[in-house]
């Protein structure tokens with residue numbers, strides 16, 4: 026008689042099948058040590074060394090799958106979750122695919138604030154987000170839903186204004202448009218299903234722990250430097266460190282090796298001050314993972 030399996034079923038992770046989110050989503054899972062066994066065009070793939078499987082789906086379908094509990098979690102933009110208005114819980118912000126949903130009008134067109142859009146035609150792929158925003162402002166406009174290439178709409182006489190995602194602003198610029206008002210800001214997140222069960226929630230907790238370690242490491246650098254004895258206190262005062270810097274004696278008397286961790290965004294500012302304080306031979310090393 027075969028023994029019944031008592032293991033928890035795998036955590037079903039929805040990712041975008043193709044598009045802007047796919048590469049960074051898969052890279053993140055990889056950095057969490059999760060190996061996915063998928064052949065070409067295989068839309069459901071098990072992880073080899075973690076109790077999970079990856080579902081490759083259309084981005085715009087993911088919120089529905091999450092609400093229904095067909096997927097336990099998804100890696101998806103906040104903009105899509107807001108637009109689709111399905112039940113979900115945002116578990117963790119991932120810091121990539123940052124963009125904003127904005128209103129834009131033809132460059133040079135007189136624009137006196139959102140009021141100017143009253144009675145106008147606005148093309149968008151985000152009708153729900155736009156409708157909610159306009160109704161809060163008491164504006165009535167003719168929302169024209171299109172599924173892509175929204176920036177072309179004013180140029181072909183389809184609309185007076187558009188509402189679409191903006192990141193660098195280059196698509197707006199190239200199409201003769203000017204960003205006017207930001208409706209919402211977005212980045213990729215982990216969203217969980219309201220129907221996730223306790224067993225899979227425990228797997229999700231493990232995954233979130235790993236992702237936090239990966240994200241923390243991305244923002245930090247490990248620094249090593251040689252410091253003369255007389256400068257040690259001054260250098261230590263400049264270094265944040267996880268607890269306090271590590272100070273190790275060098276073979277040459279009167280010198281120490283000082284190790285610490287510095288946030289990426291404070292990096293150049295601190296490096297200049299360390300050099301001024303007498304630190305030499307400064308090495309900056311990427312951190313693979315940082316347990317937080």
Ligand SMILES: Nc1ncnc2c1ncn2[C@@H]1O[C@H](COP(=O)(O)OP(=O)(O)OP(=O)(O)O)[C@@H](O)[C@H]1O
Nearest residue numbers: 044045046083084085102104105122123124190192
């Ligand atoms: N220019 C951009 N810069 C940064 N992030 C963006 C940008 N454009 C879109 N995104 C983010 O990436 C997500 C996926 O965008 P993408 O264009 O790949 O898919 P889509 O066409 O919106 O959806 P589907 O997969 O359903 O066709 C968006 O929902 C948004 O969160």
Ligand SMILES: O=P(O)(O)OC[C@H]1O[C@H](OP(=O)(O)OP(=O)(O)O)[C@H](O)[C@@H]1O
Nearest residue numbers: 173174189190191192193194195196197
């Ligand atoms: O401000 P930018 O950096 O220029 O980015 C904005 C553009 O990026 C997105 O389109 P995408 O390239 O994803 O094409 P799509 O319409 O095929 O989804 C978005 O819909 C904008 O058109």
Ligand SMILES: [Mg+2]
Nearest residue numbers: 044045173190
């Ligand atoms: Mg797009």
